[in-house]
Amino acid sequence: MLAQQIFNGLALGMGYALIAVGxxxxxxxxxxxxxxxxxxxxxxxxxxxxFIGLNFGIVPGIIASMIVTGLLGIAIDKVALEPLRKKHSMPIxxxxxxxxxSNIITNLLIVFLGSEKRNFPQLFNSGSVKIGSVVISSTQIMMCVVSLILMGVLVFIVYKTKIGLAMRASEQNAKAANLMGINVNFVISFTFFLAGMSATIAGALVGGYYQIxxxxxxxxxxxxxxxxxxxxGIGxxxxxxxxGLIVxxxxxxxxxxxxxxxxxxIAFVILIIVLIVRPHGLFGRKGITKV
Structure with a gap:
């Protein structure tokens, strides 16, 4: 039972990790x-x-939803957050x-799509693998594989591309990055787009896992x-x-x-314990302010 629950938790934790990336x-x-x-x-x-209900197909439907959700992330920044930055408002x-x-989006979903729970199609249905007494479903395996691939893509973008270099420069000092010719507002919009895409993949994987x-x-x-x-370590x-895996x-x-x-x-109990022992998180850097 212990080994079975570890595998179940790893699949679930991958979904949390993809949301946490945002x-x-x-x-x-x-x-x-x-x-x-x-x-x-x-x-x-x-x-x-x-989109899947509109007969786009599973993969094209998820890709289309990634684009739409990424655009929503950009819209949130442009409409609500960028004006606050320009006015140098307090972080709070x-x-x-x-x-x-968050409340506006949730209520709009309820208004246009209804508040009831709906069945989501199972994304992967290739049986299961049995290792001793542990049964691992194809859905759990593919959740881990897809999540690791996406995580690798995000790490590559952030650390191996020009836009990733601009993101890291903006993180270190936005004013200096702007003086060096980096369009900081574009970098921020691109970051919100990436966060929205990763959240969509997490939503599709978790929705397919629980089929709801x-x-x-x-x-x-x-x-x-x-x-x-x-x-x-946020950031x-x-x-x-x-x-995500620990949670x-x-x-x-x-x-x-x-x-x-x-x-x-249990997630919040662990969080409190870790923050007492290591306030900046497991991989966080000292000096980052927690909110």
Missing amino acids: YSLVFGILRLVNFSHGAIYAFGAEMAMV ASLITTIGI VYPNMGFMAGLKAFAAAVLG SLPGALLG GVSESMAASFIGSTYRDS
């Missing part, structure tokens, strides 16, 4: 916790459901704005992913991956050995 990307550039990211994750899952103003945006989506699915998942991002992509495995263990009632709280 928190880390935006925080790395703006030093802002984007609390609308959980709602963006739900929006991406719902859009994937809509942007934080509260993202909370408001609904407008409020991003609330608790977003909080757990935020806990994973802070646990790993660090490897930290987001490790934090996923811990949740799976808690559901099996303590009771499903406590599965949602």
Whole structure:
């Protein structure tokens, strides 16, 4: 049972890691916790459901939803956050704005798509693999494979491309980067686009895993992913991956050995313990301000 729950937790943790990546990307550039990211994750899952329902096919439908959700991320920044930056508003103003945006997105999903839970198609159905007494489904395997591939792509973009260099320069000193000819506003928009795309893939994978989506699915998942991002060191992509896996495995263990009632709280218990012992997270750098 222990080995089985570890594998179940790893698959679940990969979904949290992909959501946590969005928190880390935006925080790395703006030093802002984007609390609308959980709602963006739900929006991406719902859009994937809509496009697949329109007979786009599973892969084209997910790609289309990634683009739409990425554009939503850009719109959030351009409409609500960029004007606050231009007015040099206090950081708390942007934080509260993202909370408001989260509620707006969720309510719009309820208005246009309804509040009921809907069946999401199973993305992978190739049976299962049995290793001893441990049964690993094809869905769990593919969740891990797709998540690792996406994580590798994001790391490559951030550390091996020109736009990634511009992102890291903007993270270090936005004013200096602007003076060196870097379009910081474009870099920020691109970061929100990447965060939206990763959230959509997470929403599609988790929706396919549980075969269900609904407008409020991003609330608790977003909080757990935020806990994973802070646990790993918010702003660090490897930290987001490790934090997501720790949260996923811990949740799976808690559901099996303590009771499903406590599965949602275990992530925050671990977060509090880690922040007491290591305030900047497992891979975080000292000097980063936690919000």
